[in-house]
Amino acid sequence: MKLRISFFFLMTGFVILAGCSGKHSQKISSNNGFAVLPAVMRNESVATFAGGCFWAMQESMLQLKGVHTVVSGYAGGTTSNPTYDEVLTKTTGHAEAVQVYYDPSKITFEQLVTAFFYAHDPTELNRQGPDIGSDYRSIAFFRSPEELKTISKVLHQLELKALYNGSFVTAMEPFEVFYPAEINHQDYYGKNPWDPYIRSVSKPKVLHVRDNLRSFIKPSYLNN
Numbered sequence: 001m002k003l004r005i006s007f008f009f010l011m012t013g014f015v016i017l018a019g020c021s022g023k024h025s026q027k028i029s030s031n032n033g034f035a036v037l038p039a040v041m042r043n044e045s046v047a048t049f050a051g052g053c054f055w056a057m058q059e060s061m062l063q064l065k066g067v068h069t070v071v072s073g074y075a076g077g078t079t080s081n082p083t084y085d086e087v088l089t090k091t092t093g094h095a096e097a098v099q100v101y102y103d104p105s106k107i108t109f110e111q112l113v114t115a116f117f118y119a120h121d122p123t124e125l126n127r128q129g130p131d132i133g134s135d136y137r138s139i140a141f142f143r144s145p146e147e148l149k150t151i152s153k154v155l156h157q158l159e160l161k162a163l164y165n166g167s168f169v170t171a172m173e174p175f176e177v178f179y180p181a182e183i184n185h186q187d188y189y190g191k192n193p194w195d196p197y198i199r200s201v202s203k204p205k206v207l208h209v210r211d212n213l214r215s216f217i218k219p220s221y222l223n224n
Helices: 007-018 054-062 084-088 109-118 147-161 196-212
Strands: 043-050 065-075 095-102 138-142 170-174 178-180
Touching: 007 065, 043 054, 043 109, 054 065, 054 095, 054 196, 095 109, 095 138, 095 178, 109 147, 138 147, 147 170
Parallel strands: 138 170
Antiparallel strands: 043 095, 043 138, 065 095, 065 178
16 A cells, blocks of 8 residues: 555645646546546557556656556456555455557557566566555556567566566556546646655656656656
C-alpha cells in the first residue's frame, strides 16, 4: 500500500497542493468518478503496461515524444470495473497499469517497451520498492505476435546489459481489457509534487527514464 500523507503535511502543505495543477497534466474526461478512455485517433496506436504504482508509470510515459495520452487503470485480472480499494485487496487479479495512446511515426512500440523497463525495476516479483503485492507486478501486454517478439527482444537485451541486478520477472501477456482508474488517480504525479510518496518513490523512477533516454523525452520536460 502506498505511503500515507501525514496529518502534519496535510495541514502545512494544503495551500501549496491546492495551487499545484501540474504543468503537463492532460485533459481526461470523467464519468461517475472514473476516467473515460479516449477514442483512438487516426494514425494512433495503443499500448498497455503494468509496472508498480501507476502514478509514476503514467508520468514516465507521458513525458515521451509522440505520446498523446496516458490513462491510469487496472489490467491483468478477472474483476470487471474494479475500484482502487478492491484492487488493493489483491483479490481482483488486476495490477495497476497504464494505457498509452501514441503516434507510431514519432515513437515506436520498441521504444515504449524500452522506456517501460527503465520506468520500474523488472527484477522485483510482485512488488516495487515499498509497494508489495500482485497488484504491483510487472506486465508487458501485447496485441499481436509482432509486439510479443518486440517485448521479448527488448527484455533480453536489457537483461544482458545488466540494467538491474538479477533476472527480469516481467510477465508477457496478451491484452484483454483495461479498466480506467478513478479520476483522482489521473495525473496524480503532476498535481501533487509535494506528496512525500511522489518525491521519494515516484520521482526517482520518472527521472531514471528522463536521464537515461533523453532522446525520447519531449523538450518541455527536459528542464524540469
